[in-house]
Amino acid sequence: MTPVPFRQFVLKVHSRCNLACDYCYVYEMADQSWRDQPLRMSEATADRTVQRIAEHVEAHRLPSVAVILHGGEPLLAGTAFLAGLVRRMRDTVPGRVDVSMQTNGVLLTEAGLEALVGLGVRIGVSLDGDAGATDRHRSFADGRSSHPHVERALRLLAREEFKDAFDGLLCTVDVEQPPLRTYRALLAYAPPAIDFLLPHGTWSHPPPRRGIGSKGTPYADWLLAVFEQWYDRPETWVRLFGELVQSALGGTPAVEGLGLRPSTVAVVDTDGAIKQLDSLSAAYPGAADLGLNVVDDAFDVALTHPLTRLRQGGLESLSATCRSCAVVRTCGGGLFTHRYDSATGFANPSVYCADLLRLVTAVQARVSADLARPGR
Known part of the structure; x- marks a missing residue:
């Protein structure tokens, strides 16, 4: 297999957070190496990272x-550092x-936005719905609500001089929350896009209501409730649904966690370590580690690593169960992290396999039925 160059570089410019989200894969799951990371990426490491990307x-x-x-x-790295x-x-x-930035929004200020927007940086904000939904998981360490702070940031982004820099909202699905109420709460901020993220987990440490022996398809049911409303009245771009519809029409999904395109994401930590998907922190300690650093290693070295080859291997890198599945070219086996089991490694279907199968087939059926209607 010929390696495919990296085209997305996730720079972990600060290793700490000012919120204490209980589902966070960085701080709450298997890999706790963040405790040994420098707080902020140094200027020297930042310079070397830029040189390696240019190279x-x-x-x-x-x-x-x-x-x-x-x-x-x-x-937390500071606007001056980010702008530089x-x-x-x-x-x-x-x-x-x-260049984009994914933030919880708590520290977003008018001055900071002016500096970043002036440099063409797009801003994505994480929010899980209304105040009740957000406060279930995304609070400060002392239990205080983060929602008013995020709402203030989103009002800033809605201003005329900043709205073109708003990249959208990232929402982690909570199946205990009403799906349509969550969706409407997100739409209230007029986001140009919404990303729905499945909570990170593995077969060894499954997400809520998933794992061996779990029944039903709670995540697919939740997402399909939103999909039906979105499909009939698409008020904004929902990336997951858009990719699934395009796949149903014969296209190829182009987001991580769907389809068979090779992964082209590389991560650089605050100490300059070149790593795999940062969500691999949910699998086991050191799962994302490659033993490489921008000081000594080019990104091309990471391309030859066995884990990179596995993530870029397409159909042949999937489990036998996935290879024989009718929806594999859309599902792609799900996110790489979600396939992990301590006994078998990554040679498994996603821990969300049942949900993905239901979601993909339901969207395909809806699109097919729509195309078959007279006058279409």
Whole structure:
């Protein structure tokens, strides 16, 4: 297999967070190595990371790459540091660099937005619905609600001078919350896009109401309730649903966790370590580690690592169960992390297998029925 160059670089610019989300894969799951990480990426590490990205872009003649400022909470690194990092990327990388930031929004200020938006940075905000839904999981360490702070940030992003920089909302699905109420709460902020994220988990440490012996399809049922309303009246782009509809029409899903396209994501931690998907922290300690660092290693070295080859292996890298499944070209086996079992590694269907099968087939059936209607 010929490795596919990385096109998305997740930079973990700060290793701590100002919230205490109880489902967080970084702080609450198997890998606790964040405790030994530098609080913030140093200027020297940031410079070396930029050089390595530029090197990779030039070596593979990439016209563009995406850089995601991440954490922890990236705004803890300070606006001056983030702006300086973005400027260095713009000056150094020989191609277009699309920069975004995923934040909980608590520290977002008008001055910070002016600096980042002026550099073309797009802002994604994490929010799980209304105040009640958000406070179930996304509170401060002392139990205080984060919702008023996030709401203030979203009002800032709604202002005319900032709204074009709003990248959308990221919502972790909570099947205990009413799906349509959650969806309407998100729509109230007029996001240009919504990403629904399944809670991270594995067969060894399953997410709520999943795992060996679990019955039903609670996550598919929750998502399909929203899908039906969205499909009849798409008030914004919901990436998961859009990708599933495009696949039902013969297209190829283009997001991590769906389809068979090779993964092109690389992660750089605050100490400069080059890693695999950061969600692998949910699997076992060191699951994302490659033993590489931007100081000594090019991203091309990470491309040859066996775990990278596995993540880029398409159909052949999946379990026998997945390879024989009718929806594998849409599902793609689900997110790599969600396949892990301590006894068998990643050679398994997703812990969300039943939900994914129901979700994909239901969307395909709805699209097929719509196309068969007279006048279509």
